[in-house]
Amino acid sequence: MPNGGSRTFSKNGKKFMPKYLFDELNSINKLIEESNCLLLFLDYDGTMVYFKEKPRDVKTPKQVKQVLTQLCKKQKFSIFIVTGRGIKEIKNLVDVKGICYAALHGLIVEFSDGTRKHWNPSKSDQKLIESIIKNAQIIFKKESGVLIEDKDYTVAFHYRMVPKDVKDKLIESFLDLVRKIDTLDRLDVLRGAEVIEVRPSNWNKGKFVEFIVDEFILNENVLLIYIGDDTTDEDAFSYLNNKGITVFVKNNEFRDTKAEYWVDNPKKVLEFLKLISKDTSEKNTSIN
Numbered sequence: 001m002p003n004g005g006s007r008t009f010s011k012n013g014k015k016f017m018p019k020y021l022f023d024e025l026n027s028i029n030k031l032i033e034e035s036n037c038l039l040l041f042l043d044y045d046g047t048m049v050y051f052k053e054k055p056r057d058v059k060t061p062k063q064v065k066q067v068l069t070q071l072c073k074k075q076k077f078s079i080f081i082v083t084g085r086g087i088k089e090i091k092n093l094v095d096v097k098g099i100c101y102a103a104l105h106g107l108i109v110e111f112s113d114g115t116r117k118h119w120n121p122s123k124s125d126q127k128l129i130e131s132i133i134k135n136a137q138i139i140f141k142k143e144s145g146v147l148i149e150d151k152d153y154t155v156a157f158h159y160r161m162v163p164k165d166v167k168d169k170l171i172e173s174f175l176d177l178v179r180k181i182d183t184l185d186r187l188d189v190l191r192g193a194e195v196i197e198v199r200p201s202n203w204n205k206g207k208f209v210e211f212i213v214d215e216f217i218l219n220e221n222v223l224l225i226y227i228g229d230d231t232t233d234e235d236a237f238s239y240l241n242n243k244g245i246t247v248f249v250k251n252n253e254f255r256d257t258k259a260e261y262w263v264d265n266p267k268k269v270l271e272f273l274k275l276i277s278k279d280t281s282e283k284n285t286s287i288n
């Protein structure tokens with residue numbers, strides 16, 4: 001077992017140990033080969049690509065594009081990139097024909113044929129988000145390094161570039177603003193890598209996967225695979241518990257996860273995708 005494999009994790013209140021993905025390749029390959037249709041959900045940052053100091057500096061490596069292209073050509077595969085980024089941004093970043101993009105944690109999805117589906121938050125939730133953006137832009141106007149990102153349906157408070165000595169103070173000040181505006185607790189506050197994201201609480205990546213499964217899966221012999229590193233991916237791991245293959249990308253450190261398998265980093269994700277792009281047989285048609 002590779003380094004770190006002896007760590008235990010909590011799942012449904014019980015301690016358990018996710019299995020190292022590459023130790024289970026035989027059984028996973030068997031499941032892939034036996035399936036008629038395969039839905040592959042991939043988080044982007046920290047899963048397909050390594051983190052950068054500024055999220056805008058991230059580029060999709062050529063090898064990643066190549067393997068995604070290869071997977072899209074396989075008739076029984078449908079590939080979804082599920083990300084917190086906006087739709088335009090993720091499309092420009094990945095730019096692979098045949099991919100389905102689920103932006104803003106699945107609030108907007110664009111299928112490979114170009115059709116889109118939006119989940120509009122309620123007017124009152126939208127007003128809360130707008131109010132947070134407006135107030136934050138005033139409060140943090142003179143603070144160096146703060147970036148308030150208006151993502152239409154959600155808002156992101158980026159603080160990676162904020163000087164260390166004031167970081168905690170500014171984070172607390174942003175959280176305080178959210179608490180003051182969201183008095184009825186209608187919004188979720190998500191802590192990411194040097195970013196805090198606020199979004200309507202009735203939506204998450206798990207609900208997105210559930211929607212896709214409910215809407216499009218008519219075939220019984222479908223295999224679902226979800227790979228991600230974020231805390232926001234845990235909702236999808238939770239939903240897919242006993243329904244599919246869930247893989248946590250550990251990157252620098254382990255944390256509690258509901259995923260059944262783990263893998264080291266985006267390099268290992270790429271290795272896995274290369275393997276499955278070669279080893280599967282064609283049986284049926286994919287969605288869209």
Ligand SMILES: [Mg+2]
Pocket residue numbers: 043044045046047228229230
């Ligand atoms: Mg991620």
